[in-house]
Amino acid sequence: MINKHQTGFKEKIEKERGDIGKRPEWLKVKLPVGENYTDVKKLMRESKLNTVCEEAKCPNIAECWNHRTATFMILGDTCTRSCGFCNVKVGIPNELDLDEPRRVSEAVLELKLRHVVITSVNRDELKDGGSTIFRDTIAAIREKLPSCTIEILIPDFKGDVGAFEKIMQNPPDILNHNLETVPRLYHAVRPQAKYSRSLELIKWFHSKGLKTKSGIMVGIGEKTDEVLELMQDLVNHNCDILTVGQYLQPTAKHLPVHRYVSPEEFFMYKEEGLKMGFKIVESGPLVRSSYHADEQARKIFINN
Secondary structure, eight states: OOOHHHHHHHHHHHHHHOOOOSOOGGGOOOOSOSHHHHHHHHHHHHTTOEEHHHHTTOTTHHHHHHTTOOEEEESOSEESSOOTTOOSEESOOOOOOTTHHHHHHHHHHHHTOSEEEEEEOOOTTSTTTTHHHHHHHHHHHHHHOTTSEEEEEOOOGGGOHHHHHHHTTSOOSEEEOOOBSOGGGHHHHSTTOOHHHHHHHHHHHHHTTOEEEEEEEESSSOOHHHHHHHHHHHHHTTOOEEEEEEOOOOSTTSOOOOOOOOHHHHHHHHHHHHHHTOSEEEESTTOOTTTTHHHHHHHHHHHO
């Protein structure tokens, strides 16, 4: 469901990118195997749960699942938005599953997680954007495993403060909302989102006492100066944790990779981000929004 803006941008990148060559060694990962991987996959299927690890074709699925960690994706598997980078299915979602919070909490308990990440598809057709299910999922996890820290990676809920307030009825420990890319590319990468709205969301939740986090992709057509400006915008809006990773094209229908960013450039973003004032910067080719989320949680609560 790429729109005309995304099609034009895709063609522009194809003209600009030239021959970027084969995928470099630092982006190659092992095939997902192992007993823990099999156990987690079986649990997800038996519990009828979705994970962003699978839906978004995350390159770290083998590492994370073998450590018995996963990012749960609630509110179904069908998104109402058509982002140019995302592999999650787009269309008309199924009826809301009100039993989902219970099943997620039971899976978290069975995995004995110290930290859990809950994300979702966009459900723009719902009056509350699905914020009630986020709230109830957090409550169910707190009841079954109170020692587990909770991170939620939320959509923007169209900037609806009522949805924000609903989440704060059972607040998480860390509030994550990804900017994904620089504002110049929003028309192609996040056509139904607004850069300023996402920044204000992060600022709002930080003002309520939550640790805040955001993530971006590079290698999709942005310029280095634009990335540094985005990072400064996040710091100015009280973002505590930043993740920076390489964009990888999930299918031929999605936006193409503009370039493969070197490990040295990722290291530069980490150094500059810490100088700007981020508490934690996770920056590397294979970094995704939930990568090492449990370690980040431990660090930020130990050091603050």
